[in-house]
Amino acid sequence: MDALILTVTLIGALCAVDLVCTLDAIRRGRTDPPTRKDSRRPAPGVGDPVAPFATSTVDGIGVNQDMFDDETLVAFFSTTSRPCEETLPKFVEFAREMPGGRARTLAVIVGESGAERFTEELVPVARVVVERNSRGPLCRAFRVTAFPVVSLVGPNDGGSPIVTYERVPLELPARAPA
Known part of the structure; x- marks a missing residue:
């Protein structure tokens, strides 16, 4: 029985850590602006250079x-x-x-x-x-x-x-x- 309680406690702790990490990633994704090196941006940002053309x-x-x-x-x-x-x-x-x-x-x-x-x-x-x-x-x-x-x-x-x-x-x- 002690092994079952320990296993459930460990799984619960891992889920709590995962939840905290997920919430932090969501928060950073909403507040951190994309960097200039972010190739996923659909348009140039302030300060981005215009390549020769x-x-x-x-x-x-x-x-x-x-x-x-x-x-x-x-x-x-x-x-x-x-x-x-x-x-x-x-x-x-x-x-x-x-x-x-x-x-x-x-x-x-x-x-x-x-x-x-x-x-x-x-x-x-x-x-x-x-x-x-x-x-x-x-x-x-x-x-x-x-x-x-x-x-x-x-x-x-x-x-x-x-x-x-x-x-x-x-x-x-x-x-x-x-």
Whole structure:
């Protein structure tokens, strides 16, 4: 009988330790931000560098990482994403008020089917690049795997482009009223 009591006590203690470890892991998962080395993140975070890239806009204008010599609004949209369709009008309104205008706004449309509609709405307010899939040069440079993404990019102290704001609140004005 003593062996049975000892076994039940030991199993109970192990379950209690397991519960404490599980609760701690859940707590850390909710409060610890992902690190830059976390490859599971679907979009770049503040301070993340923009990898070198070179591509062209739908207007045939070349763009590369050197374009981020000042704060630039950058957005990624997928033609097959309902959240992208819902975000598009808000982004267009926000981009209209962006300091620097179209020259400081870059929109990346991912997907060929339906890209025309996105392009039509975005060209008046942004330089537009269309990529076939998320393996295009801009998606790779920013490590974007989920959509939509709206960020601000600018130079760091050394002049290299980094993400300076990772989730631009499109509900707010692009600039404060004078």
